[in-house]
Amino acid sequence: MKNFTLLSIIVLLFIQTSVFAQNTKPVNSNYLIENGISPRVLDAAASSFMQDGKFIENVIVKIKNNEGEKSYNVDLIFDPAYNEGMDIRAVINTKIVVKKNLKQLKKYLEKSHYFSRMSRKYLYDESTLKLISKSDNDLELEFYYQKNNIDPYLNYIKKIKGNIFIKDGVLDRVVLTNIKPLKNHITKYTKEVKFAKLDAGGYIITNTTENMTVEKKNSKTEIEISKNTTQYTDNENKELSWKGKPVEHKDYSNEETVNVKLGGTLPFLGKAATKMGFKLPRPFGIAAFVYAHNQNMEFTGLQVGIDGGDKVDLNSLFELEKSAVTQSTYMPLFKADLWIFPFLNVMVIGGAGQNELNGELVINEDKRKFVNDLGDALGNLPGWIIDWPDIPNVPRSMPIKTTITSEVYGGGFTLA
Secondary structure, three states: OHHHHHHHHHHHHHHHHHHHHHHOOOOOOOHHHHOOOOOHHHHHHHOHHHOOOEEEEEEEEEEEEOOEEEEEEEEEEEOOOOHHHOOEEEEOOOOOOOHHHHHHHHHHHHHHHOOOOOOOOOOEOHHHOEEEEEEOOEEEEEEEEOOOOOOHHHHHHHHEEEEEEEEOOEEEEEEEEEOOOEOOOEEEEEEEEEEEEOOOOOEEEEEEEEEEEEEOOOOEEEEEEEEEEEEEEOOOOOEOOOOOOOOOOOOOOOOOEEOOOOOOOOOOOHHHHHHOOOOOOOOEEEEEEEEEEEEEEEOOOOEEOOOOOOOEEOHHHEOHHHOEEEEEEEEEEEEEEEEEEOOEEEEEEEEEEEEEEEEEEEEOHHHHHHHHHHHHHHHOOOOOOOOOOOOOOOOOEEEEEEEEEEEEEEEEEEEO
């Protein structure tokens, strides 16, 4: 019995040691490197547009909701070297597609164009890579993507958990699953990305299946998107082959394609900037606005000077604490701007202005009474002594009213 117990302990320790050795991380390396797999494949799993070269995908979209089921079939052509940098085009029979769906397709293409081909690579967080299971020649790994400095087009991967499946040392597939609800009311999301290893080395995506559940208040929609790669050309314009590649080679040179423009003539270099992932505003703009301002002003002192001479203080003639002036400014303006380059905006501004002053200067009561009494006295003198003209009474205050009109114009530029 003692020998059996001792033997059992030795076997148990051996098993535990073996399991521990299997789960130990590679030193100064990781599981992907140990299997000769570049982390770039995880970028491609997030978006097939992160792959190099040119490829064509056949896409089937199935939508199921309370209104029934619908399906659409479209071929997507990804070619960064295409005319004017239109990386993505769609081949679809526009005669059988309703305008609403065609508009949504163009919106998707436009959004995809803004996805930066300059986006940084190696998006996964290496510290999260861990072994889930290992049996015979099969290996399952788990990872998460990084949370910071992610291209807006790929924001969804911040809420994604990934699983990597390796068979016989060859990458088989990557499965992405959401751990939190995604944008646009997507409560459930899974994406299975299958890869093929090339004879020359490296991997390409061959098939992708996305399933998502969209839940709103009173509706639930199930969406399935299947993508199959039908053609792939590397950066040297060499057509690639892989196991399971479709035999039929479709010629798209004469096919009608749906695409979106990357911009017009202006701004110069705008197409290149859009292709790099920068979302540019419209090349020109017009704005109209009104500036209106009212201000109450009080007098603290009053001086008068002539031709640059010494100023005479008039504070004693007026009751400044009771005097006030209201300034009103009204100025309608128009502005036009134009983007000459993606980094240079030129603008001009023009309009008219009107400034009004309304108020009063209250005359010192003692001074006013003295002048009025003097006028009355002089007015009562007999005409044979002096023919004094009628002197009007001095009012309680002196009105101030001034209107000034002006023209406003100017210009400027902005370097972004």
